[in-house]
Structures are given as C-alpha cells and as structure tokens.
Amino acid sequence: xxxxxxxxxxxxxxVAIMLMALVSLIAWRGLDSVTRADQHLQASTEQxxxxxxxxxxxxxDISLRASVxxxxxxxxxxxxxxxxxxxxxxSKGFRLDVIRSAPVAGDGLQRVRWWLKGDSLxxxxxxxxxxxxxxxxKDGVVVLTGVIDLQVRVxxxxxxxxxxxxxxxxxxxxxxIKLVRQTPQGVERxxxxxxxxx
Numbered sequence: 291x292x293x294x295x296x297x298x299x300x301x302x303x304x305v306a307i308m309l310m311a312l313v314s315l316i317a318w319r320g321l322d323s324v325t326r327a328d329q330h331l332q333a334s335t336e337q338x339x340x341x342x343x344x345x346x347x348x349x350x351d352i353s354l355r356a357s358v359x360x361x362x363x364x365x366x367x368x369x370x371x372x373x374x375x376x377x378x379x380x381s382k383g384f385r386l387d388v389i390r391s392a393p394v395a396g397d398g399l400q401r402v403r404w405w406l407k408g409d410s411l412x413x414x415x416x417x418x419x420x421x422x423x424x425x426x427x428k429d430g431v432v433v434l435t436g437v438i439d440l441q442v443r444v445x446x447x448x449x450x451x452x453x454x455x456x457x458x459x460x461x462x463x464x465x466x467i468k469l470v471r472q473t474p475q476g477v478e479r480x481x482x483x484x485x486x487x488x
Contacts, residue, residue: 344433354390372460378442392418403427439470
C-alpha cells in the first residue's frame with residue numbers, strides 16, 4: 291500500500307477557495323473605495339466649474355462695462371449714469387448693475403443685473419440697444435445655488451478695502467466678492483477680486 295498520492299485533498303481545495311475569496315474581497319473593497327473617491331472628485335469638479343463659470347461671467351460683464359461717459363437724454367447735464375453700481379446689505383442682500391457693451395460689437399449697450407435671492411445667485415441681461423433709454427434687465431436665470439453668504443467690499447484709494455454694508459456705490463475702483471457656499475462636499479469659501487475698474 292505504498293502508492294503515491296495524486297491530486298489535492300478536500301482540505302487543500304477548501305483552503306485555496308477560502309484564500310481566493312479573501313483576495314477577491316480585498317480587491318472588491320479597494321475597487322469600491324477608488325470608485326467612491328472618483329465620484330466624489332467628479333462632483334467636486336462639477337461644483338467648482340459651475341462656480342467658476344458664474345464668477346468668470348461676472349468678471350466679463352464688468353470688464354465690458356461701458357467706457358464712455360453715459361448720460362441719459364432726460365437727465366440733468368451734470369448727472370450721468372454709472373456703468374457699475376453695486377449694493378449690499380447685511381441681510382444677504384446683493385445687487386450688481388452693469389451697463390456693458392453688447393456681445394456683438396456695434397450693437398450698442400445692454401443692462402446686466404446680478405442679485406442674490408435666498409440661496410441662489412441670479413443674472414439677467416436686457417436686450418441690446420444703441421440709444422437711451424436702455425431696457426431693464428429682467429427674467430433672470432439662476433447661475434449658482436447653495437450660496438450661504440455673499441459679502442462685497444469696494445476699493446477706496448485713500449482707505450483701502452471698505453465693507454459695503456447697506457450702501458450703494460457707483461463706479462467703484464475695485465470690487466472684492468467673498469462667497470460662502472454649501473455643497474455636497476461641505477462648506478466652501480471663495481474670493482474674487484475685480485479691478486481696477488477705472
């Protein structure tokens with residue numbers, strides 16, 4: 291009875307299957323972790339792209355502001371229209387009005403308005419016109435949601451950055467916008483400086 295044994299015993303097969311199951315479980319957990327990290331990164335990237343599009347559009351509106359002196363025909367001769375007017379208050383009130391060049395050169399001017407309502411930032415653009423009065427900007431669209439707080443500061447040549455709280459400023463030298471936003475990834479803070487505006 292001295293025959294050599296061929297094949298595997300049942301215990302050896304069970305140990306091999308158990309080791310394969312353990313390696314498969316470790317690989318699955320690693321893959322699941324990588325997939326979740328990728329989804330989190332994609333969501334964060336999309337949120338950042340939406341924010342950057344909104345801030346870049348605001349920057350573009352301000353950079354295309356009317357550079358000629360604006361005077362309405364029915365206004366007194368010493369009173370002109372401001373190309374950029376910003377208002378802000380402590381109770382989440384923010385409004386930015388811009389008279390800017392039309393998107394197509396030679397089409398005149400248009401009014402653009404940005405404002406905060408609730409937790410959404412809106413933008414409205416009026417039709418272009420080559421004479422006064424310019425149509426009002428209405429029928430805004432939501433460009434950014436989840437805004438918790440939006441603070442505006444203006445640059446004053448002799449005093450530096452000044453908080454714009456409950457005031458209105460026309461044609462400021464520079465603007466600083468601080469934005470706090472709630473996203474699925476948590477609270478995010480952003481700061482955009484626009485200027486010099488003169």
